[in-house]
Amino acid sequence: MRMIFDLDMDKCVACGACAIACMDQNDTAPETDETPFRRVGTLEPSIGGGRFSWLSISCMHCADAPCIPACPVCCLSKDERGLTVYDNTLCIGCRSCAMACPYGAPTYRADGKMEKCSGCTDRIKYGYEPACVRVCPTGALLCLTEEKYKQIKPSASLRDASAI
Amino acid sequence: MFDIKSVAVIGFGCAGFSAARAVRQADPKRVIDIYSDTDEAPYNPMLTTYYVSGKINENTMFPLGDLETIKKELRINILCSTPVKRLRARERVLELDGGAERQYDDIVIATGAGAVIPPIKNLPERGIYTMRTASDARRLERALDGGVKSAVVVGAQMVGIKVVELLVKRGIRTLLCDMEKQMFPVSAYERTAAVIAARLEGKGVEVRLGAAITGVCDVGDCLRASFSDGSAARADLIVFCSGIRPNLAFIDRGELDVGVGIKTDLHMRANVPHIYAAGDCCETLNVLTGENAYIGLWANSAMQGRVAGSNIAGIPDSYQGSLIHNITHYMDTDFISVGDIKADGERVFWRSRGGGWQLEATISDGKIAALNILDNAHVAGPVKNALLHRAAHPEQPISVHARLLLSGSGVPDGIIKKLGGEGA
Numbered sequence: 001m002r003m004i005f006d007l008d009m010d011k012c013v014a015c016g017a018c019a020i021a022c023m024d025q026n027d028t029a030p031e032t033d034e035t036p037f038r039r040v041g042t043l044e045p046s047i048g049g050g051r052f053s054w055l056s057i058s059c060m061h062c063a064d065a066p067c068i069p070a071c072p073v074c075c076l077s078k079d080e081r082g083l084t085v086y087d088n089t090l091c092i093g094c095r096s097c098a099m100a101c102p103y104g105a106p107t108y109r110a111d112g113k114m115e116k117c118s119g120c121t122d123r124i125k126y127g128y129e130p131a132c133v134r135v136c137p138t139g140a141l142l143c144l145t146e147e148k149y150k151q152i153k154p155s156a157s158l159r160d161a162s163a164i
Numbered sequence: 165m166f167d168i169k170s171v172a173v174i175g176f177g178c179a180g181f182s183a184a185r186a187v188r189q190a191d192p193k194r195v196i197d198i199y200s201d202t203d204e205a206p207y208n209p210m211l212t213t214y215y216v217s218g219k220i221n222e223n224t225m226f227p228l229g230d231l232e233t234i235k236k237e238l239r240i241n242i243l244c245s246t247p248v249k250r251l252r253a254r255e256r257v258l259e260l261d262g263g264a265e266r267q268y269d270d271i272v273i274a275t276g277a278g279a280v281i282p283p284i285k286n287l288p289e290r291g292i293y294t295m296r297t298a299s300d301a302r303r304l305e306r307a308l309d310g311g312v313k314s315a316v317v318v319g320a321q322m323v324g325i326k327v328v329e330l331l332v333k334r335g336i337r338t339l340l341c342d343m344e345k346q347m348f349p350v351s352a353y354e355r356t357a358a359v360i361a362a363r364l365e366g367k368g369v370e371v372r373l374g375a376a377i378t379g380v381c382d383v384g385d386c387l388r389a390s391f392s393d394g395s396a397a398r399a400d401l402i403v404f405c406s407g408i409r410p411n412l413a414f415i416d417r418g419e420l421d422v423g424v425g426i427k428t429d430l431h432m433r434a435n436v437p438h439i440y441a442a443g444d445c446c447e448t449l450n451v452l453t454g455e456n457a458y459i460g461l462w463a464n465s466a467m468q469g470r471v472a473g474s475n476i477a478g479i480p481d482s483y484q485g486s487l488i489h490n491i492t493h494y495m496d497t498d499f500i501s502v503g504d505i506k507a508d509g510e511r512v513f514w515r516s517r518g519g520g521w522q523l524e525a526t527i528s529d530g531k532i533a534a535l536n537i538l539d540n541a542h543v544a545g546p547v548k549n550a551l552l553h554r555a556a557h558p559e560q561p562i563s564v565h566a567r568l569l570l571s572g573s574g575v576p577d578g579i580i581k582k583l584g585g586e587g588a
Contacts, residue, residue: 009564035542041572043564057565070463072208073220074227090224092214095498098541099491100463102549104569108541112493161564 002082002146005061005119005130008154009161011140014054016040018132018141022058025120025131035107037117038132056141058132059084059105059117060159070100075114082146083119119143170195171476172258172268174248175411178462179443179469180274181206181228186473186481188238194477196240197268199258201247204298205231208462209276212301213326216308217333225298253419253436270438270476273415273426274469277408277444277460282318288382291401295323296408307401312336314399316389318377320347322492324405328369329494338369339397343376351490351501353524355513356536360499367495372397408460410445423447424458430482432472440476442468449485451555452503452533459486487555488534489548491541500544502551503534512582516540516574523575525582532583543569547583554584 022038023030030036038058045051065084068076073090076097093112098104105116120130124143128134133141142149171187173180176198184196205226214220228234235242250259257267279294281287293304308331315331317324320342331338342349346357347364361371375391380402382388390396410425419436421427426434426441428448434441443465450457464486474481489502509528516522521540525532531554537544546566553562561567562584570580 039569039572041568043567043571053564053568055564055568057568066463069466072210072227072462073224090220092211092219093493094210094214095491095493095500095541095544096463099489099500099544099548101545102563103565104542104546106541106545158565 003061003119003124003143004082004146004149004159005059006142006144006149006154007056007158008140008142008156009053009055009158010154010156011138012054012056013138013140014040014042014056015137017135017137018056021131021135022117025123026115033110037105037107037115039104055158056132056136057103057158059101059119060103061119062102066100066102067097067106070096072096079121081119081121081124083121083124084116085118085121086114086116088113088115168193168195169269170197171270171272172197172199172266173272173274174199174251174258174414175273175275175443175445176200176202176242177206177274177276177443177465178208178228179276179445179465179472180272181234182466182469183272183274183440183442183473183476184238184240184469186470186479187477188240190474190477190479192239196238197266198240198242199246199248199260200242200244202297202299203231203244205229205234207298209296210462212295212298213323213330215298215301216295216305217326217330222298222302225301248414251415253416253434253439256438270440272469272472272476273412273434273439273441273445274443274465274472275411275414275445277410277425279404280407280409281404282377282406284377284379287380288387290382291387291399292380293401293403295327295403295405304403308334308336312400314386315339316341316377316387316397316399316402317405318342318402319405319407320344320371320373321350321405321407322348322490324403325492325494327403327405328364332367332369332495339372339399340364340369341372341375341377341391341397343374343392345374347371347373348499348501351488351505351536352499353505353511353536356499356522356524356538359522359538360497363495363497377402408444410458412445423456427456428468430471430485431475431480432468432483433475440472442472448483450487450504451485451552452487457488459488461486461489485555487548487551491544493541498537498539498541498544500537500541500547501535502537502544502548503532505534505536507533509533512579514576514579521573523579525579527582530582532579540573543573543575546570550583560584 043053279296314337421435425447444460447456509526525535550562
């Protein structure tokens with residue numbers, strides 16, 4: 001059963017709850033220079049054009065994830081739910097996945113090993129929502145089965161806005 | 165009676181493997197013969213320096229598995245140590261050692277590229293190394309384990325820098341030289357390159373630029389290298405990382421259209437019917453220029469091989485093209501280059517508040533045509549994909565997440581707009 005991550009940009013208010021929940025779930029310590037997996041921010045329109053945007057960004061678990069073939073030592077793969085997961089035992093810290101990822105999702109620990117959002121695959125396995133989705137107060141972050149996603153796909157989908 | 169078709173894959177690296185796998189996935193019956201000039205599984209050339217540095221073990225240089233497993237899983241014939249002497253492309257005939265000839269329905273040329281040593285007369289038999297193949301890596305590792313105190317690395321580019329890193333890690337006194345006057349001459353701007361060179365010197369590496377190696381002689385207890393600027397250096401060994409060249413000695417250039425590599429279309433077809441090429445021996449579309457270019461990268465090879473194999477098996481597939489891009493991480497530095505830095509245009513430079521990272525770019529016709537980034541790998545992917553996106557959809561702004569990541573990293577609106585940001 002494939003799961004799909006998305007963000008409804010019409011509902012996101014960039015409150016940051018998702019980023020905090022993600023750091024808590026993954027024991028990320030920014031004070032020791034660890035980079036959080038999820039980033040939140042706003043984009044102000046420039047004079048004469050554009051729209052104000054609120055965003056929360058992490059791995060989008062792309063269907064044809066470009067990070068997977070980019071990794072020279074095959075650390076990245078798809079799990080049975082279509083989430084892009086990793087085993088960084090062999091990671092050499094070469095940054096090839098960073099060059100491939102349109103979302104800037106891979107981060108690197110002090111020892112050079114890559115880490116990223118794994119879609120809270122263990123939480124999903126036990127019937128829980130990913131931490132970021134669980135705490136989103138506006139329901140902007142989504143992690144749904146493909147079938148359910150098709151039914152309620154947001155009109156302001158980050159996936160669509162990001163289609164490259 | 166069914167007519168079982170046959171395909172020959174010449175060369176067995178990432179592209180050859182990917183082509184064979186795509187053919188097999190689409191056609192369980194087709195005869196697939198692989199011609200390899202070694203008896204090794206496909207290796208990733210990029211991993212050779214990581215093996216010598218001790219970051220990975222020997223098996224990890226072969227990320228697609230061992231030969232026996234590959235052979236069994238793909239049900240292919242792998243003819244080890246069987247180089248193709250000549251390809252008669254129009255006849256689809258391979259000439260082998262001893263006069264044997266084999267004809268195929270389709271042929272994939274996936275012979276990759278080999279390291280180039282500059283033409284230096286009377287190179288000594290000992291102490292000279294290259295860094296491209298698994299065998300090169302084992303040879304250098306053995307030499308270093310034998311006790312080396314000093315080394316010269318020729319070629320201040322992507323491979324050379326990783327060799328320098330592993331030598332320094334072993335405490336070996338290292339001289340890095342290049343005939344060009346700057347580091348990364350094909351991928352870095354002069355200003356960015358100067359920062360890179362200064363950092364290397366700060367870590368104890370001697371950097372000698374504008375100095376082509378012109379001679380090497382064995383002086384008994386070590387080698388003596390001489391350079392075009394009149395200088396010389398003594399070292400226990402010399403590692404040539406001075407570039408690569410496609411392995412195409414067996415083809416007839418009167419038959420196949422060749423630039424740097426074999427020219428292909430987006431279906432990975434060469435100019436002769438039923439002949440395909442993929443990987444580091446071919447040229448294909450550079451999406452930024454619309455022209456063919458030689459862009460040798462592991463991920464490109466995998467996609468090109470897959471496209472060639474699928475099309476041979478009757479499943480239409482096409483390659484999207486690529487752009488020139490490199491990323492390397494060494495000695496606490498991330499260096500990223502995207503696009504052709506030689507493109508004409510205005511040069512802009514930006515450094516983050518606090519100096520954590522920097523960006524240098526060429527602006528052509530109001531848009532960023534190429535850029536260097538130092539010390540921010542997180543924005544490399546969004547930036548590269550923004551350029552790919554702009555090439556495919558010139559009228560659309562870049563994605564919101566690319567803008568957010570750049571903006572969140574402090575990049576001024578003016579530069580984001582020139583990358584294709586909203587309002588550009």
